[in-house]
Amino acid sequence: MRLPDLPQGPPRVTLLAGALVFDPETGDTERADVRLDGARIAEVGPGLDGDGRVDCSGGLLLPGLIDCHVHVAFPRHEPLPRSARILEAVPVLHGLLARGITTVRDAWGADAGVKHALREGWIDGPDLLVSLRQLSPTGGLGDSWDPPAGTVDHYGDPSLPDPLFDGPDAARAAVRRMVRAGADWIKVGASGALRAMREGTDVRPTDDELAALVDEARRAGRDVLAHAHTAAAVVSAARAGARSIEHGTFLDDDAVTALANAWYVPTLSPISDSEFAETHRRSVRLAAEAGVPIAAGSDLAPRPHVDLTTELRLLAAVLGDAAALKAATSEAARLLRLEHDRGRLAAGLRADVVLLDGTDLDVTDLPGRIRAVWHDGKRVGAG
Template sequence: MSTLLTGALVFDPDSGETTRADVLMAGDRIEAVGSDLSGDERVDCSGGVLIPGLIDCHVHVAFPRPDPLPRSARVLEAVPVLRRLLERGITTVRDAWGADAGFQHALREGWITGPDLLVSLRQLGPSGGLGDWWQPDLGRVDRIDDPSLPDAVFDGPAQARAAVRRMVRAGADWIKLGASGAFRQVGENRSVAPTDEELHAVVDEARRCGRDVMAHAHTASTASAAARAGVRSIEHGVFLDEVSIADMRARECWYVPTLAALDGVAEAFAAHRKSLAMALAAGVPIAAGSDLAPRPHVDLRTELRLLAEAGLGDVGALRAATSEAARLLRLDRGRIAPGLRADIVLVDRLDVADLGVRAVWQAGSAVA
């Protein structure tokens, strides 16, 4: 069964250009882009623009709420979240802590609908780090405590390697590493970071297991250390400097700024935008991620608007959420070109503040 999308402009995120062309989808692939094409089904897309399916490189679709709720609430809340993301044109997401391999199984089986989901399970880190939940009255607590989300705390290179292996055993597509503490911990001078030896052990073991590493890092020094260790992407990077940006550029490390997470925190947001401007000027590759964890949820569409306003413009923001995101994640999508996966969104306009999503196709199938 083939489907021909006709009458629209086709957006190329790498060049920023739009061209009048038809798009033929066969199965889950884009078969051809051009004119004089035919297909079993014809869809009139006149007046619209076809863009690649959007990719969010940093989400938390099943992160626990701060409320004391039963464990099932974390899973059930994710069902409408995933559905709404797909309806808004977000066809692929990389979960950065919270979702396990069961969500992927449910999506494959059609029990739930949502974007293509890459999981990291939990955030690895040392004792006292962001992934080590601890309370003064109770000591260490685990707000998830699920065998499908293994223990992520380590101390020393050997334990760091073992933590990576636990994640891979449980189905992690990516390894998430806490190179710094949480934003609040950084501000209170309570941030605990891995040693260089631990960082290198995590990255090396991940590579041995065929995985890449994404590193949560708010400060310049922790971003530099993570980049030098060989992580593939720096997440957040609120307080970068010229040295950390040079380290990222030299090692072809992506930057996923997640501006939406600090939108409204005036002083921090200004520093965050400055970090992004320096990275952009230095040629660091930038991919889009919303940090979909705080409630009420924000999603990638908010992040795209903030990226555009911070200097990427509409085209640059869309590139960060399509072709550049696909390169970061090593995926066969992110552009509308023959042979790539047929994740396509029909929009009214190339204005990230108001795209006007009219239709979505994921792996060649129309999304209801």
């Protein structure tokens, strides 16, 4: 899904000089300058000249970070006006950008209006791709029915359509509702939440429903991300053609084999302190050893919010720092079909850049190391 170009304005020429530049494809760093011209990188190399010089000595330049699984407008289970969900997203988006996260894929909650507000400059934040709701069969992940109360829709918002389906034709109709409302991606619950598994209430879509959903998404030019904790759900979603599998807490050899043609977005953060944490880390190791492409996603939903900087620390503990950073830059860009626009520091790509203090790749405390962020060639926070 190609994100729209920014409106054209006066050119901004900035020379980032004297730093090491990280190449996520190789994991290497080398000394080079980066010249930004407007919203694009004009040149990368040693000894460049240019106006607007910024001294980056003693620092490390990274591509803007990409979080493939966020919830910037997640519902609160409390009686607040509908506008509170959207207004809470404003400081969340601002904070993400300040921490070097320049592109995000929202995995349900944000609507097309949030994208519009960002595009118009009413609020500041990363570039945003939205999926609106998480589709599922009745009783599945997207069903907000509650035993004491019956149907409880915490949104009640026509910009976030009904996500439920039963049968392949209804799955196609659900996809069409999301596309009509402005979804960039289609989210499906291929399994329920962990709680549903513990309680024995997990309801999954059938293989025929998944196949119809993915096919309809493709007909509309959209890709599918699939929430899937169990190995069986991962296999079903991956075989149906989902482009990315989210969570994958309980992978086995069959699930890893099925992931050969998909991306794995582990989202370690939400359950990093739970009883399943080590099982989840084992799943990441199993996938990495098999060569499954891994993209980073924080699952920014629980409060207080975690974000990609937390997820990178957890990924690095399993994969190493360079691989974790690759998962949040070039590999994430590939998953989102944006590899020709961002994810690396190279001429012609989007001028999304993060400057860190120090030249090592240690991601233990990225927020504490951030010296500056450029988004579309404009320094974040600069007047």
